[in-house]
């Protein structure tokens with residue numbers, strides 16, 4: 294499976310930078326979700342990797358092969374990138390059966406493929422299955438109804454699934470009528486000589502051409518595969534269709550038309566159709582957004598399984614952070630065309646690079662608390678927050694705040710210098726959609742209009758990010774609060790707690806009932822509270838928070 298590498302990829306329309314200098318390495322067999330708010334550049338990124346959109350500049354490789362390079366003038370079309378697509382509007386052909394919908398694309402393939410002997414392959418398959426004639430009989434008689442009538446269609450599908458064979462092999466097997474004989478073993482034995490002869494004749498034919506047949510019945514010469522430009526044989530097409538139908542469990546619906554299927558079943562057919570040509574990379578753009586909530590959840594787990602079963606690399610666009618969190622091996626979070634974080638979902642959740650990431654991921658959302666103060670000689674930070682309350686933040690790892698700022702400022706300066714140098718280049722186009730510092734939201738009881746006219750921020754201005762599960766409601770808590778709202782779901786209750794003029798959101802597990810207006814006490818738990826710089830919005834450290 295291929296690794297996908299994007300190097301300095303930019304896409305702009307005039308002064309609008311939809312994707313700005315994106316560098317990304319997508320590992321073999323990864324499940325990457327491209328996440329971000331509407332218009333941030335997710336779909337553009339996906340389309341550029343797939344070859345449906347031409348980048349303005351940069352380089353993209355798939356499996357070591359350059360598919361796009363602005364400087365070298367390389368741009369391989371999508372149908373030559375061996376990739377598959379699954380879009381929101383997957384539109385099955387209504388006048389074709391499920392089988393035809395899946396097989397249609399395969400029957401149009403005409404490309405360089407290994408030379409193959411379908412007769413030898415089928416003979417070998419039948420010989421393999423006939424080794425256990427009693428098993429074959431058992432599989433067939435399972436499809437006899439109460440009145441003693443055999444459902445031939447069902448029996449064929451059972452044989453196809455049981456032995457992973459084509460419909461042609463299943464029909465031949467049925468024609469042997471093992472299930473009608475008192476001695477299936479003898480019937481099976483009687484069939485062997487003709488099948489063995491077919492196999493030998495195929496090998497002789499290959500030998501006459503100076504070749505050998507490998508164990509997949511493909512021609513080889515001097516140990517190397519012999520290829521030819523050809524179409525797939527009906528048997529190969531059937532085996533592919535059956536393989537993907539097995540994966541998405543639609544084997545029983547092959548003769549139905551799309552209108553005779555539920556939304557979820559149609560979606561599975563669309564997935565099967567995409568998987569049939571065995572794409573090494575599968576692109577999905579919000580493929581579940583047309584489904585209802587329950588089906589979405591079901592299809593999510595199907596997709597996760599599919600990812601393992603197919604071994605393909607999945608690249609999946611979504612603006613639903615929950616979908617991104619639950620499916621991905623890695624999340625690529627984009628805002629305004631700029632990569633914000635590329636990490637495993639739990640790392641994005643626990644160690645967000647900046648306030649934007651912290652805010653975008655997690656439901657209920659993280660609590661932001663403005664705080665100001667300084668680091669003490671013991672490494673902790675003494676902070677004033679929530680209307681003058683004195684808090685102590687203890688970093689999880691050793692931290693030197695002054696040194697952190699020095700590094701961050703040096704990085705910012707280097708970036709600004711690079712941007713200025715870029716602006717001096719005559720060919721460069723100034724970015725119209727400028728990057729602005731994300732304005733996080735501090736929840737208050739009486740929300741006032743935020744004019745953004747803050748006093749100049751210093752290195753002593755911080756933002757604390759407290760996930761709802763790090764708020765602890767307990768009688769021994771040092772902070773006084775009052776229940777502002779409580780939403781029990783049975784498994785947990787989401788509470789908004791009023792602390793002075795602020796509102797903090799917490800999650801309490803179990804069926805606890807709270808009364809609105811009820812006085813409670815709370816504090817913070819765990820060492821996962823995140824400290825951000827208010828000046829540049831970036832994460833400084835994780836740690837624990839307590840009241841002094």
Ligand SMILES: Nc1ncnc2c1ncn2[C@@H]1O[C@H](COP(=O)(O)OP(=O)(O)OP(=O)(O)O)[C@@H](O)[C@H]1O
Pocket residue numbers: 306309311329330331332333334335336337338612
């Ligand atoms: N052909 C085009 N010409 C000009 N601007 C475009 C064009 N295509 C896309 N854009 C702009 O590029 C930005 C990124 O678009 P893109 O479709 O990648 O966003 P997205 O993150 O997938 O959004 P959504 O979640 O809404 O689909 C958008 O602001 C969009 O308006």
